Amino acid sequence: MSANSDHEQQIAAGDTLRITEIFHSLQGESRTVGIPTVFVRLTGCPLRCVYCDTEYAFSGGELMSIDDIRQQVATFKAGYVTVTGGEPLAQPTCLPLLTALCDDGYQVSLETSGAMSIAGVDQRVINVLDLKTPGSAEVERNDYGNIALLKPTDQVKFVICDREDYLWSRFKIDELGLSDRVSDVLFSPSFEQLSGADLAAWILEDKLPVRMQLQLHKILWGDGPGR
Ligand code: SF4
Secondary structure, three states: OOHHHHHHHHHOOOOEEEEEEEEEEEOOOOOOOOOEEEEEEEOOOOOOOOOOOOHHHOOOOEEEEHHHHHHHHHOOOOOEEEEEOOOHHHOOOHHHHHHHHHHOOOEEEEEEOOOOOOOOOOOOOEEEEEOOOHHHOOHHHOOHHHHHHOOOOOEEEEEEOOHHHHHHHHHHHHHOOHHHHOOEEEEEEOOOOOOHHHHHHHHHHHOOOOEEOOOHHHHHHOOOOOO
């Protein structure tokens, strides 16, 4: 990151956030898949997962105040809002943004990498927390302190790249008691790395209590911004 973008990130830490995009789409993953949802994508991420599909959100973006974001979200007249990234929690102002969106009456979810603490997240927000697998190349970034902070309404997501990732994830569900902690444990095959049919067969063979998901938005529209 350049000195200039460091400076811009500091500016965004006041009462504004750096935003890559705000758009209206169908939720592509999680328990609310298929439901019209407004996405607020925050700029920046300290991770570099090998399968990342939002590299365009690593830099750039536009500075927006919380009120500007609320006004833009309201234009879509949706009941669901997902705050995503990048890694949204990398910007401290994400926390008051989440609270403001809850205050506005939306069902708010937060998509987070699992590398940063969710301790300050408003209790009304549904956390969709990744646990990074070995195949992501960011497994060392998992903050396991988050596990004790999960609520029964939260969800934990594994993006699975290969059989080794599957076995690792199966072990983690058991080790961390995830099925008892959260409403859904989500397994997604890494796009273009693992066949959905293979992952489905493994889940059924092991009678694993997870929800497998394909990314609906990519099936409908492919990869790219605004989807
Ligand atoms: S945490 Fe998400 S946004 Fe960041 S590199 Fe990984 S996949 Fe990309």
